[in-house]
Amino acid sequence: MSLRLKLALAFAALAAVVLATTLALTYSALESAATQKVAADVHGAVQLFTNYVSEYRARTALQIESSFSSNSAFANELDPLNSEDDEFGLVSESESREETARKLQGLHQLIASADLTELKRNALFVVTNRRGEVVFNLADPARFGQTLSQLPLLNAAFSGRSGAALWSDRRLSSMATPLLRRGSDAQDDLLLVVSQPIRRGDKVLGAVLLGESVMPRLAAFEAMNGGSSQHATTRLALESPEAEFAGRDPLLLRALIATRAGAKDADGFLLDAEGRTFAVQGVRFGADQPLAGSRAFLMRDVKPEIADFIHAFFGKTFFLSLLGILLIALFFTQLLSRRLTWPLVRLEAAAREIQRGNLDVQVAPLGRDEVGRLAETFNEMVFGLKQRDQIKGLFKRYLDPRVVDELIRHPEKASPGGERRVLTLLFSDLVGFTTASEKLSPEELVALLNRYFETATRALAKHGATLDKFIGDAIMCFWNAPLPDDAHAAKACLSALALLDVVDALREPFRAAGFDTFDCRVGINTGPCVVGNLGSMDAQYYTAIGDAVNLASRLEGACKVYGTRTLVSHATVLAAKDAVAVRELDLVRVKGRGHPVRVFELLGPAGTALPEHALRYQEGLALFRDRRFTEALASFLKSPADPPSQVFAERCRDALATPPSEDWDAVHTLSTK
Amino acid sequence: MGRGALIAVLLWSGAALAGEGSLRGTVKLVAVLPDGSRRPLPDASRAVVYVPDFERPAAEDAPHGKIEQKNKQYVPDVLPIVKGQTVDFVNDDPFLHNVFSSSRAAGRSGMDLGKYRGPGRTKSWTFSQAGIVDIYCDIHESMIATVLVLPNSAFVQPGKDGAFQIDHLPPGHHVVYVWARHGQKASADVEIRDGQIATLPPLEVAITPADDAHKDRHGGDYAHHPAEYGN
Numbered sequence: 001m002s003l004r005l006k007l008a009l010a011f012a013a014l015a016a017v018v019l020a021t022t023l024a025l026t027y028s029a030l031e032s033a034a035t036q037k038v039a040a041d042v043h044g045a046v047q048l049f050t051n052y053v054s055e056y057r058a059r060t061a062l063q064i065e066s067s068f069s070s071n072s073a074f075a076n077e078l079d080p081l082n083s084e085d086d087e088f089g090l091v092s093e094s095e096s097r098e099e100t101a102r103k104l105q106g107l108h109q110l111i112a113s114a115d116l117t118e119l120k121r122n123a124l125f126v127v128t129n130r131r132g133e134v135v136f137n138l139a140d141p142a143r144f145g146q147t148l149s150q151l152p153l154l155n156a157a158f159s160g161r162s163g164a165a166l167w168s169d170r171r172l173s174s175m176a177t178p179l180l181r182r183g184s185d186a187q188d189d190l191l192l193v194v195s196q197p198i199r200r201g202d203k204v205l206g207a208v209l210l211g212e213s214v215m216p217r218l219a220a221f222e223a224m225n226g227g228s229s230q231h232a233t234t235r236l237a238l239e240s241p242e243a244e245f246a247g248r249d250p251l252l253l254r255a256l257i258a259t260r261a262g263a264k265d266a267d268g269f270l271l272d273a274e275g276r277t278f279a280v281q282g283v284r285f286g287a288d289q290p291l292a293g294s295r296a297f298l299m300r301d302v303k304p305e306i307a308d309f310i311h312a313f314f315g316k317t318f319f320l321s322l323l324g325i326l327l328i329a330l331f332f333t334q335l336l337s338r339r340l341t342w343p344l345v346r347l348e349a350a351a352r353e354i355q356r357g358n359l360d361v362q363v364a365p366l367g368r369d370e371v372g373r374l375a376e377t378f379n380e381m382v383f384g385l386k387q388r389d390q391i392k393g394l395f396k397r398y399l400d401p402r403v404v405d406e407l408i409r410h411p412e413k414a415s416p417g418g419e420r421r422v423l424t425l426l427f428s429d430l431v432g433f434t435t436a437s438e439k440l441s442p443e444e445l446v447a448l449l450n451r452y453f454e455t456a457t458r459a460l461a462k463h464g465a466t467l468d469k470f471i472g473d474a475i476m477c478f479w480n481a482p483l484p485d486d487a488h489a490a491k492a493c494l495s496a497l498a499l500l501d502v503v504d505a506l507r508e509p510f511r512a513a514g515f516d517t518f519d520c521r522v523g524i525n526t527g528p529c530v531v532g533n534l535g536s537m538d539a540q541y542y543t544a545i546g547d548a549v550n551l552a553s554r555l556e557g558a559c560k561v562y563g564t565r566t567l568v569s570h571a572t573v574l575a576a577k578d579a580v581a582v583r584e585l586d587l588v589r590v591k592g593r594g595h596p597v598r599v600f601e602l603l604g605p606a607g608t609a610l611p612e613h614a615l616r617y618q619e620g621l622a623l624f625r626d627r628r629f630t631e632a633l634a635s636f637l638k639s640p641a642d643p644p645s646q647v648f649a650e651r652c653r654d655a656l657a658t659p660p661s662e663d664w665d666a667v668h669t670l671s672t673k
Numbered sequence: 674m675g676r677g678a679l680i681a682v683l684l685w686s687g688a689a690l691a692g693e694g695s696l697r698g699t700v701k702l703v704a705v706l707p708d709g710s711r712r713p714l715p716d717a718s719r720a721v722v723y724v725p726d727f728e729r730p731a732a733e734d735a736p737h738g739k740i741e742q743k744n745k746q747y748v749p750d751v752l753p754i755v756k757g758q759t760v761d762f763v764n765d766d767p768f769l770h771n772v773f774s775s776s777r778a779a780g781r782s783g784m785d786l787g788k789y790r791g792p793g794r795t796k797s798w799t800f801s802q803a804g805i806v807d808i809y810c811d812i813h814e815s816m817i818a819t820v821l822v823l824p825n826s827a828f829v830q831p832g833k834d835g836a837f838q839i840d841h842l843p844p845g846h847h848v849v850y851v852w853a854r855h856g857q858k859a860s861a862d863v864e865i866r867d868g869q870i871a872t873l874p875p876l877e878v879a880i881t882p883a884d885d886a887h888k889d890r891h892g893g894d895y896a897h898h899p900a901e902y903g904n
Contacts, residue, residue: 075888085777085804087858089725089850090823099777200888 007337015329030306035279042281042298053290057194060210064196078205108144111136124211139178146177153195157207163195164290168244189215190246233301241293252299343371359386418532423478424492427556430473432517455502463495481531489575496522523556526572563643570598581608587667596667613639625666629655694865698873700835705879717835720853721753729825731755742770747818753828759799764791771811773890778804811890
C-alpha cells in the first residue's frame with residue numbers, strides 16, 4: 001500500500017469521522033430543538049386554546065346580547081321572573097308558583113320556537129333566569145323549571161361576568177339535570193362550557209350556558225401543527241382542574257393518567273411507546289386565563305420531526321449534497337495526499353538517480369517542513385557523496401590509499417589551488433624501451449608496460465608516493481603532498497631502491513618476453529615546488545611544478561652520463577639523513593641553473609657497507625678535483641666494472657691530453673636534457 | 674253595611690283587642706363600598722320594615738297613597754302601601770311625564786298610565802298584588818320610585834336613627850323584613866306574644882352601590898332628550 005493511499009485513507013477516515021460527528025451533533029441538537037419546539041408548541045397550544053376560549057366567549061356574548069338582552073320581548077318576560085318579591089317575602093306560595101310557571105312556559109316557548117340556529121348547534125345550551133331556574137335546556141327541550149344551583153359558572157354569570165370551564169362527560173352525567181344535548185358523544189372528551197349573563201342595562205336577568213366539545217378544536221390544532229410534517233404525530237390533550245382528560249390519543253391519555261398517579265408534575269417527559277419516541281409537554285393555564293387550573297398536553301413523535309427538519313434543512317437534494325460533500329472531501333484528500341507525497345516521490349527519484357551513479361542530482365527546495373529539511377539534507381548528502389567521489393577519483397589512482405582516506409576524512413588538507421612546498425620528486429625511466437618497441441608488437445609492449453607499471457606503482461604507493469603521471473614509460477611521483485610527510489626524502493630514496501628491485505625481479509621474465517635489456521633509471525631531487533590541482537574545471541590533475549621538478553628529471557636523464565641507475569641530488573641526501581647509503585658521484589651544472597649540484601648514487605639502505613670500488617672512487621674523485629689526473633686515472637682504472645669510474649678515467653685522460661684552465665672547478669656541465 | 678258586616682268588624686276588632694303584640698327594633702344601613710369597606714349611613718328613614726306573613730288587605734275606602742312628580746323626581750321615591758290600595762300619581766311639573774312599571778306585582782301586562790302634562794294632573798293605579806313595583810318614567814330615565822305593595826298594614830318606615838315599632842301583630846312566629854333601595858335581603862325571625870313588645874337585635878342592611886339602569890316601557894333603551902317632549 002503506497003503512502004499516498006495510506007494518507008488518502010487516513011484523511012478519508014478523518015473526514016468520515018468528522019462528518020459522522022457533525023451529523024451526530026446535528027442530530028442531538030435537532031432532537032433538543034425538536035423537544036424545545038414541542039415545549040414551545042404546547043405553550044402555543046395553550047395560547048391558541050385561550051384565544052379560542054376568549055373568542056368563543058366573545059362570540060357567545062354577542063349572540064346572547066342579540067338574542068336575549070336586546071330582545072325586549074324576551075327581556076320583558078324574563079325580568080319580572082327575577083323580581084325580588086320572593087326574596088323579600090312578598091309572594092305567596094301559590095301565587096308565586098302559578099305565576100312563575102306561567103311566565104317560564106311563555107319564555108320557554110319563546111326560545112323553543114325562536115330561530116336560534118347558531119346557539120342550538122352547541123352541545124350544551126341552557127337558559128336560566130336570575131334564580132337559576134331552567135327556562136330552556138337543549139338536552140330536554142320539553143322540560144323547564146328545574147333549578148340549577150351551586151354552579152360556579154352560573155354564579156359568575158349572575159354577578160355579571162362571563163365564565164368558562166372544562167366539563168367532562170362524567171361530571172355532566174353526574175348532574176341531577178342532564179344538560180348535554182342528546183346524540184353528543186362526549187367519550188374521552190371535555191366540554192368547553194361558558195356562561196354568559198343576560199342583561200338589561202347592568203341588571204342581570206338570567207344566564208346562558210353554552211358548551212361545545214373541545215375535540216374538534218384539538219383535532220384542528222393537531223392538524224395545523226402536524227401540517228409541517230407528514231409523518232410527525234401531534235396530539236393535544238386537555239386536563240380539567242378535576243383531573244379529567246380529553247384527547248384523541250389513548251396512548252397520551254394513558255400516559256397522562258399514569259403520570260398523574262405517579263409523579264406530581266407531568267411537565268416535559270419523553271414517552272417511548274410503539275417503537276417511537278414522543279416528547280410530551282404539559283403547561284398549566286395561568287390564573288389570568290379563562291381556564292385557570294386546567295392543563296394542556298402536547299405529544300409529538302420527535303424522530304420524524306427531526307427527519308423532517310433535516311430534510312427541510314438540506315432540502316430535497318440531501319443525499320446529493322451528502323454525496324457532493326463526500327466527493328469534495330475525497331478530492332481534497334487526494335490533493336492533500338498527493339501534495340504531501342510528491343516531495344517524497346521526487347526524493348525517491350533522486351535517490352534512484354544516485355543509485356545509477358548520477359551525483360549531479362539536486363532536489364529543488366521543498367519548503368521548510370520536515371520533508372523540506374529532508375530534501376535539504378538529501379542535497380547535502382549528495383554534495384558530500386560527490387565531493388568524496390571527486391576526491392577518490394582524483395587521488396585513488398596515484399595516491400597511497402591511506403592518504404586518500406585521510407583526505408576523504410579531512411578534505412581541507414587537500415587545499416585547492418597551488419601551494420608552495422618542499423617536495424621530494426622522483427623520475428623513473430625504462431632503459432631499452434625504444435629498442436624493445438621496435439621489436440615487439442604494440443599489444444605486447446602495452447601488456448609488458450602495464451605489468452611493469454602495476455608492480456612499480458604498487459611499490460611506490462607502499463612508500464607513500466603521490467603518483468603524478470606516466471609519460472610513456474616514465475613515472476613521475478613525489479612526496480610531502482598533498483599530505484605533509486617529514487620523511488619524504490628518505491621514503492623517496494627507499495622507494496627508488498624498491499623500484500630497482502622490481503626491475504631486477506622483472507628482468508628475466510621480460511627478457512623471455514622479448515625485452516632484451518630491461519632496466520631503469522631514477523632521478524631524485526628535493527626542493528621547493530608549487531603543488532596543487534592544475535587544469536580546467538573539466539580536466540584537472542594534481543601535480544607539482546618548479547625547478548626542483550626539472551632537476552629531478554634532468555638527474556634521471558643524467559644517469560646515462562655516469563652509467564648509474566640512480567642519481568640523487570645533494571638536497572635529497574641531506575634531507576634523507578642517514579636513511580640510505582650513497583656515494584658522491586660528481587658536481588654537475590644544469591643548464592639554466594647557476595649553482596652546481598652535488599649528485600649521488602644510491603647504494604642501498606642505511607647500513608650498507610661501501611664496496612671497494614666506491615671507496616676507490618672517492619679517492620679518485622678527490623685526486624681528480626685536486627688536478628692530480630694521473631693519480632686519479634690510476635685510482636679509477638682499478639675499478640674497471642664501475643661505469644662511473646670508467647667515465648672519470650676517460651675524463652682524466654682528456655684532462656691529461658688537454659689540461660684544464662686555471663679556473664677549472666671540476667664541475668661537469670650537463671649538456672643533454 | 675248590614676248586620677253581618679257589623680258583626681265582622683266587631684269580631685275583627687275584638688280579635689285584635691284580644692290578641693295583639695308589638696315589635697321594636699333598630700335598622701342600620703351600612704354602605705359596602707367596592708373596596709369592601711363598610712360605612713354606616715346616617716339616615717335610615719327611607720327603609721321599610723314589614724311583617725308580610727299574614728293577609729290584612731286595605732279596606733276599599735282606604736285613603737289613597739300619593740306620589741308627586743316634581744322637578745323630574747318621584748316624591749316620595751319609596752312608598753309602602755297595603756295590597757288593594759290606590760296610589761295617585763300627581764304631575765306637578767309643567768311638562769309631560771309617564772308612569773310605567775314592568776314589575777311582576779304591577780300586573781300581568783304591566784302598568785302604564787300613559788303620558789300626561791302637569792301641573793296638577795293626576796292619574797291613579799290600584800295595586801292588587803303584593804310585591805315590589807319599580808316605577809319609572811318612559812320619558813325621564815332618572816325618575817325612579819318603588820312602591821312596596823304589602824299584604825297588610827304591619828309596616829313602618831323607621832326614624833332617621835333607625836328605631837321602629839310595629840303594633841297590632843298577631844301572636845305567633847313571624848319573619849320581619851327590611852327593604853331599602855339597593856339593599857341586600859335582610860330579615861329576622863321573631864316570636865310575638867299577646868300584649869307584649871318583642872325587641873329585636875339591630876337589623877343591619879348592606880347597601881351595595883348599583884346604578885338604576887333600566888329599559889324603557891317597550892324594553893328598549895332610552896332615547897336621550899327627544900325634542901318632542903321638550904324637557
